Amino acid sequence: MKSARVIALIAGFGFLFLALAVQGIFPYVMKEAGPKTVTRTVRTEVGELTAIGSAARPYTALEAQGRAIYIREGCWYCHSMYLRPVAGEDRRWGPVAEFGEYTHDLPHLFGTRRIGPDLTRVGGKYGDDWHAAHYFDPRMVVPDSVMPRFTWLFTKDAASGKQVLNEEGKALVAFIQNIGMSRGKWRDSFPYQILATGASSIQTEVSLSHGKAVYLRRCVGCHGEKGDGKGSAVSLVLFRVAQPRDFTTGAFKFRTTPSGSVPLDSDLFRTISVGIRGSAMPPWFNLPEEDRRDVIQYIKTFSRDFEEFPPGPPIEIPRPPKPTPDLISRGKKVFEEMQCKECHGAEGRGDGPSSNTLKDDFGNRIPPANFTTGIFKSGPRPEDIFRTFMTGLNGTPMPSFKDAFTSPDDGWAITFYVLSLSADRGK
Numbered sequence: 428m429k430s431a432r433v434i435a436l437i438a439g440f441g442f443l444f445l446a447l448a449v450q451g452i453f454p455y456v457m458k459e460a461g462p463k464t465v466t467r468t469v470r471t472e473v474g475e476l477t478a479i480g481s482a483a484r485p486y487t488a489l490e491a492q493g494r495a496i497y498i499r500e501g502c503w504y505c506h507s508m509y510l511r512p513v514a515g516e517d518r519r520w521g522p523v524a525e526f527g528e529y530t531h532d533l534p535h536l537f538g539t540r541r542i543g544p545d546l547t548r549v550g551g552k553y554g555d556d557w558h559a560a561h562y563f564d565p566r567m568v569v570p571d572s573v574m575p576r577f578t579w580l581f582t583k584d585a586a587s588g589k590q591v592l593n594e595e596g597k598a599l600v601a602f603i604q605n606i607g608m609s610r611g612k613w614r615d616s617f618p619y620q621i622l623a624t625g626a627s628s629i630q631t632e633v634s635l636s637h638g639k640a641v642y643l644r645r646c647v648g649c650h651g652e653k654g655d656g657k658g659s660a661v662s663l664v665l666f667r668v669a670q671p672r673d674f675t676t677g678a679f680k681f682r683t684t685p686s687g688s689v690p691l692d693s694d695l696f697r698t699i700s701v702g703i704r705g706s707a708m709p710p711w712f713n714l715p716e717e718d719r720r721d722v723i724q725y726i727k728t729f730s731r732d733f734e735e736f737p738p739g740p741p742i743e744i745p746r747p748p749k750p751t752p753d754l755i756s757r758g759k760k761v762f763e764e765m766q767c768k769e770c771h772g773a774e775g776r777g778d779g780p781s782s783n784t785l786k787d788d789f790g791n792r793i794p795p796a797n798f799t800t801g802i803f804k805s806g807p808r809p810e811d812i813f814r815t816f817m818t819g820l821n822g823t824p825m826p827s828f829k830d831a832f833t834s835p836d837d838g839w840a841i842t843f844y845v846l847s848l849s850a851d852r853g854k
């Protein structure tokens with residue numbers, strides 16, 4: 428009996444010391460070993476994705492302030508920051524954690540409990556607007572969430588009367604959006620977020636009542652009960668990047684169908700699965716396929732266009748060629764000839780002469796995409812860029828250039844030129 432107690436005592440102190448050593452002492456000792464490199468996915472000068480070894484950069488002052496708020500608010504009680512190479516964690520969240528990612532993280536915030544999801548790869552998963560709505564009241568966007576509200580990170584915007592993030596809230600979001608970013612553009616080759624364009628409609632047994640249930644659980648906070656884009660989140664929190672789509676108009680941006688046409692089911696399936704990067708619209712690749720298919724049929728009931736004007740024939744997207752420096756310089760020329768720079772600017776920064784005057788069909792200001800950010804709403808694959816300027820984005824000033832091209836080669840030249848603008852220049 429006595430020896431059992433001694434063993435338990437030794438084991439107890441042993442594990443306590445081990446925990447202190449691994450989490451408290453080792454990180455400080457190993458910091459001296461200098462920065463470690465991580466696998467970073469970057470765009471090359473010809474717009475392709477490639478992986479390089481690179482060191483994590485230190486936090487900016489704003490991100491460091493956000494990190495302190497993350498610690499102060501106890502986010503780490505519920506969120507871990509460590510992806511293990513087991514149980515398909517890399518399929519749900521992305522690549523497993525690497526040593527060098529934690530170079531500037533002292534104290535470490537690995538965490539042990541996962542009351543909420545791991546946050547190692549959350550940077551860039553959602554837009555700032557989503558985070559704002561989620562921190563103000565998680566249940567507006569995720570109805571069965573147990574995450575607390577953080578209303579003290581907000582202030583009232585005088586002009587709109589809606590809630591906006593205050594200085595602390597902005598710092599927290601800056602920190603969250605930077606988590607995992609030392610891995611670069613890994614998301615652009617994450618299989619679940621780069622769905623290919625299926626040309627045919629998806630045939631499946633449909634349950635509208637199930638689709639409605641999915642909608643009321645996942646989408647209603649933003650898109651509203653009537654599908655008019657006036658959900659509770661939008662009425663309380665100011666969305667800065669884009670307003671949730673009003674489904675009653677039948678205008679959809681991301682399609683393989685001609686300008687003005689409604690999208691195919693497969694177009695909607697792609698958009699819903701991968702999300703709309705940079706905006707509040709989250710990716711839903713974690714939802715069962717059946718949920719995604721049924722919710723599409725439900726969304727279509729909001730507009731009669733789907734019945735009255737069947738979708739036009741989808742464009743054909745040939746296989747992209749292997750990009751070369753010659754293709755890029757040709758792309759630059761075509762970009763200038765086709766007046767893309769009128770809106771997108773000579774260097775693709777979204778600052779062309781007419782950029783300040785553009786409005787969408789609903790009267791909201793809409794800046795032309797800044798290609799140097801590398802954040803593409805329509806998707807990061809060459810096929811996504813190609814599709815976007817071939818079919819245009821309905822409801823926005825972004826026109827269709829389908830008839831302007833005499834050869835698909837010019838299309839690919841422009842595509843890779845656009846992608847090359849977000850090349851990693853080792854800043």
Ligand code: HEC
Pocket residue numbers: 497500501502503504505506542543544545546549552565569571572573574575577599603
């Ligand atoms: C009581 C536990 C708890 C606390 C404290 C908490 N969260 Fe959460 N969090 C959750 C749960 C549960 C979810 C999953 C449901 C949801 O998305 O709301 C979540 C989801 C998230 C997500 C979305 C992750 C993803 O991949 O979908 C982010 C980002 C997040 N939390 C950030 C924070 C931040 C920042 C704080 C501190 C200001 C915080 N959380 C505090 C429980 C918590």
Ligand code: HEC
Pocket residue numbers: 557560568641642645646647648649650660668669670671672678679680681682695698699703706707708709711722723726804
């Ligand atoms: C947190 C807010 C939010 C939630 C929740 C949300 N959306 Fe969205 N959604 C948006 C925003 C914002 C846009 C417009 C983005 C843009 O145009 O840049 C959008 C756009 C869309 C579009 C238009 C795509 C196109 O081609 O124009 C579809 C379809 C869509 N959402 C479906 C859904 C479905 C289905 C759900 C639920 C499973 C959902 N959304 C949940 C914010 C949200």
Ligand code: HEC
Pocket residue numbers: 680762765766767768769770771785793794795796802803804805806812815816820823824825826828841845
């Ligand atoms: C009249 C102004 C205008 C012209 C001309 C124009 N665009 Fe656009 N473009 C826009 C606007 C506005 C958006 C943003 C739409 C949005 O955010 O929903 C956009 C978005 C895009 C996108 C999508 C980026 C993303 O986030 O996925 C691509 C790609 C694009 N434009 C390429 C081109 C190319 C290539 C040309 C020339 C052949 C061109 N645009 C000409 C206004 C224009």
